[in-house]
Amino acid sequence: MQLTDLFNLSLLGRALTKAVTFDQADGTTASLTFGELDARSNRLARLLTARGVTRGDRLGFFLPNRIEFVDLFLACVKAGVIVVPINVLYREREIGHIVADAEPRAVVTTKGLAPFVPAGAQVWDIDELTEAAATQSDAAFRLPLEGDDLAAIVYTSGTTGRAKGAMLTHNNFITNATNIVACWRISEADRYLAALPLFHVHGLGNGLHAWLMSGCQMRLVERFDIQRAPAWFAAFQTTLLFGVPTIYVRLLELSDEQARLIGKQMRLFVCGSAPLPAHVLEAFESKFGHRILERYGMSETLMNLSNPYEGERRAGSVGFAMPGVAVRILNAQGQPVNEGEIGELYVRGPNVCAGYWRRPDATAEAFKAEADGVWFRTGDLGERAADGYITLRGRGTDLIISGGFNIYPREIEEVLLDQPGIREAVVVGVSDERRGELPVAYVVVDESFDEVKTTEACRQQFASFKVPRAFVRVESLPRTALGKIQKHLLPPWQTRS
Known part of the structure; x- marks a missing residue:
């Protein structure tokens, strides 16, 4: 076919x-x-x-x-x-x-x-x-x-x-x-x-x-245009929307009455291409009466995982493997991790691309041959819960190693986004002579942001080595057209003496 x-x-x-x-x-x-x-x-x-x-x-x-x-x-x-x-x-x-x-x-x-x-x-x-x-x-x-x-x-x-x-x-x-x-x-x-x-x-x-x-x-x-969106929804009587997190954040700006009218006619909101913050998921459900279905895919694989249409659409999770798709979570030694442990996601199935155009080196690096077939290394980190739901924990290349301890930026970012005054946040590792790397948070904030209180909140929830050493305020985070943060375009930060 x-x-x-x-x-x-x-x-x-x-x-x-x-x-x-x-x-x-x-x-x-x-x-x-x-x-x-x-x-x-x-x-x-x-x-x-x-x-x-x-x-x-x-x-x-x-x-x-x-x-x-x-x-x-x-x-x-x-x-x-x-x-x-x-x-x-x-x-x-x-x-x-x-x-x-x-x-x-x-x-x-x-x-x-x-x-x-x-x-x-x-x-x-x-x-x-x-x-x-x-x-x-x-x-x-x-x-x-x-x-x-x-x-x-x-x-x-x-x-x-x-x-x-x-x-x-x-x-x-x-x-x-x-x-x-x-x-x-x-x-x-x-x-x-x-x-x-x-x-x-x-x-x-x-x-x-x-x-x-x-x-x-x-x-x-x-x-997408937030000014025209209510008219599009109403005139077309929309029932289905595929969006990225930035679209859903903008939709939250609509009035309660506009949200009620949109929610009344809608059947399904789907989100992907970048992580959907849990607080956005909850706020959207409260305002529109619909729980967004979050899924996980890549340019190389199309859709890999999805929360169920029927059943729990779990905040922060991307659900289960799609039909015909197999998923493994392996550690750095290529061994399966235990439930609740973080490892790299490998996928296999008819959804996976044939390789990279004219890049046999990159193809060889991305595909791993095993006795049961060839698996694609996604480069994404995740963990599987006891009931099978998979939660992404950032990119493998985003891993921060500080004093020999692994730090997963997504874990810190999720807590930061729950703090007053922080609209957007991303955590990166910066070089440090003594510890190798230190976590630094880049944040888009409003006037209610309090750095001292935010630091204290992090200290209460994290081990000391995970607490951001600095908060760098920026007007906006550099993103791709689909909302992925481009960390390499963030302004540099130097360790304070």
């Missing part, structure tokens, strides 16, 4: 059903049926073929959320062309790395974004491409692709170094879509508000694919 076969459940099976509502350039909204989407993508697939783009070629997508992104994605899936999404916030240096590594036949973008594409790269304007495709036939277009053919090369966010291209196959995406549609009970009765960027696997591999498989209606917006 290939992705086209899965999407045909809606493109062909629900051809006359309204599929998507979107904003047009003039500010008005328009809608398309699944059949119209199918026809549009068939025309584009033929245009790509006419331009010499063939199965296995790469095509860069440097595009914001817009209906033409969907058209072009479907065309590439049908034609066996490998999609290379590019973050629209990236600029020439970052884009240049991806273009040089993936070597796409062209980068498809807008007139406004085209100047950021490095010189020498072939650039195709999306509006001109759409206009040219109008003369092509809209008859069915299908190639005999294999499930293990690459569908996309998704570059990691590069929070610790240069981005690597995760090679995601048709089977990877099919597994993921099938799992989330089944486990989160997504159906054609749902109305999905698509506010996440389609250049990210959260918006693409979860949102777009679940919509196409389930046949629900989608309201596509360019980006």
Whole structure:
């Protein structure tokens, strides 16, 4: 099976059903049926073929959320062309790395974004491409692709170094879509508000694919906007939202009446891409009447774990393994840890990527062959409770070793976020001549923050070596487009004498 076969459940099976509502350039909204989407993508697939783009070629997508992104994605899936999404916030240096590594036949973008594409790269304007495709036939277009053919090369966010291209196959995406549609009970009765960027696997591999498989209606917006959100929820009668923690923090700013009206019509809020603070989960449930379902995935693996749709959605936890996914938690010696002990998460399953594009070294480092198969090292730390719930404890590279003792920043951050006046917090290790490293907290605070009282609260809950040696106040924490904190971009801190 290939992705086209899965999407045909809606493109062909629900051809006359309204599929998507979107904003047009003039500010008005328009809608398309699944059949119209199918026809549009068939025309584009033929245009790509006419331009010499063939199965296995790469095509860069440097595009914001817009209906033409969907058209072009479907065309590439049908034609066996490998999609290379590019973050629209990236600029020439970052884009240049991806273009040089993936070597796409062209980068498809807008007139406004085209100047950021490095010189020498072939650039195709999306509006001109759409206009040219109008003369092509809209008859069915299908190639005999294999499930293990690459569908996309998704570059990691590069929070610790240069981005690597995760090679995601048709089977990877099919597994993921099938799992989330089944486990989160997504159906054609749902109305999905698509506010996440389609250049990210959260918006693409979860949102777009679940919509196409389930046949629900989608309201596509360019980006999340808290000022416009209440109107979107009301006008579209949204029932399903995939978000990141920053979206849910912003939604908490709405009035109680706005929250009540949104909660009344909603069925499911899902959160991922970054840890959801427990206090945000509790506050959201109190205000909106819904408990957010938190899950855990990666660019390289799509969805690995999820809290249950039915059953306890545990604060701070990412639940259990998805169907077909196996999870192990191992210590530094590669041995399983006991319940309640922290180790690195290893995963195995049909959701795991085929490796890193043109990086055999990185692929060899990330995959570990065992007697029962090949396991992917996530680099994330976690612990398993007695009843099987798994809680993430940060990245392995975030581990702070102070005087021989291990410090897990996530543990400290969770306590800090419960303290008055702290809106955001991240803990990092800084070099220290005597202890090796010391924990330092970077915080975004308001006027109620009291450093002395916060330090005392930490002393009451932690061993002395875990108490932050300093609190560095910043206006905001540097984040990726999906909300992951970029610790390497934090301002430096020097040990006080």
